[in-house]
Amino acid sequence: MSSPPSSRIRWRRGEVTALGRGGHDSLELTVAVPEDGEVRALAYPSLVGVPQVGDTVLLNTTAWAQNLGTGGYALVVAVPDRLPADPTGPGHLVKARYTPLQVTVQGVDEQDTEHHATMAEADSLDGMPVVVADLHSALPAVLIGALATDPDLKVAYVMTDGGALAAGFSRTIDALHKSLAGVVTVGQAFGGDVEAVTVHTGLLAARHVLGADLAIVTQGPGNLGTGTPWGFSGVAAGEACNAVTVLGGVPVGALRISDADPRPRHRGVSHHSLTAFGRVALGGVTLVAPRGLGSELGSQVDEDLAGQPARNPVVWVDTDGLEDALSLSPVPLRTMGRGMPEERAYFLAAAAAGRYAALAVPVDADGAAEPAP
Structure with a gap:
């Protein structure tokens, strides 16, 4: 008789001794x-309820034990002695499918939602610019660049599932939420203001449900890379560009x-950008370089x-005023453990992409951004 397979999860049971920072759908604990x-x-309170001091909690400590930077938490799987109430709201989309932690949400594109008729008819982005980035850390800089150029724009964030799946994990989203038209979580990602099945329906929801003039697409926190030419989660940035192209x-x-x-592979223009945009985005993408x-x-x-x-035109964009705007960011600008002083070029490039996209928003005869149909 063969021996049973070893667990792929590092399980622990512990007692809550202190409560920490709370977010939109997250709560830090000791x-x-x-x-x-x-x-x-x-x-994540929406999944496990709200733990209290003294509660026994069941933990997944796999990432914590590896001392990972972005994901280095033990995650609460359950509060077994005080389970939350059963879900009672609508929704039939299952995310984190076929894992022990799968969750049901209401999708903007499913039949029972008020938006189903809109989504059933939606087939075009109507020329909406969409900034696509490799890393979640680009999100605040892109948004700042766009709103510094046109503060009246409605900007939506479409979060893909290459990194964290739970939008509640992102402190960046918490800080930026009031400046966004909304957050759309797509694929296996969940926890946004709007849930969608694919990047395609997520983009259409950003345009036709949230009324966005401009969208930003990138994965959630936590990039996965292996140091190989194709083994990094940012490859999906090229596929997102293809979705934007297909949808007009x-x-x-x-x-x-x-x-x-x-x-060396990330100095100058990272091989992640060169590969995702140059080899995966087959419909073409405008590449923005900052002056x-x-x-x-x-x-x-x-x-x-x-x-x-x-097919990939390169545009050099003036960055006058963008550094001052970035200095006022409501969330600390950090990527790969480094902040704005060290990674000035990275954040300036993201802000320049936001500026270019803001200037590319279609306008009506009165000079205002075209509203979503």
Whole structure:
């Protein structure tokens, strides 16, 4: 008789000793675990209820034990002695499908929603610009660049499922929520203001349900990369560009640029951008490079982008005023553990993409952004 397979989850049971920061759908905890001592933990109240001091909680400590940066929490799987009430609201979309933690949500594109008729007829983005980025950390800079250019624009965020699946994990979303028309979680991601099955319906929902003038697409927090040419979750950025093209939108690429990353593959224009936009986005994407990088890095970026296919025009955008706008960000600007001073080029590139997209929003005869139908 063969032995049973070993667990792929590091399970622990502990007692909540303190409550910490709460977000839109997240609550930080300190949990005393006999085997591990004091553990930093995170609960999603919409899934497990609201833990209290003294509660026994069941934890998944797999990521915590690996000391991961973005995802280094123990995650509360259940509060077994005080289970939340059964769900009573509408919704038939199952996300995190066929895992022990699958969750049911109401999708904007399912039959029982008030938006089903709109989504059934929607087939075009009507020329809406969509900024596509590799990393979640680009989101605030893109938004700042867009709103610094036109503060009246309605901007939606479409969160894909390459990183964290729970929108509640993102402190960035919490900080930016009042500046966004809404958050759409697509694929296996969940917890947005609007849920959608695919990137395509997510984009259409951003335009026709949230009334967005402009959308930003990127994965949730936590990029996965392997140091191989194709083994990184940001490949999906190219597929998102294809969805924008198919739906009659204008894809705009936010380049991942760095002169601070110690890894050669990410210096200048990252191979993630060159691969996703240059080899996966077959319908073409406008690549935005920021002016003001300095002669050495600017020349490197120019050289890196020279090999892009003809379908990907490169546009250098003026960045006057963008650094001042970025300095007022409501959320700390950090990527790969580095902030704005070290990664100035990265955040400036994302803001420049937001500026370019804002200037590309279709306008009506009175000079206002075209409203969604």
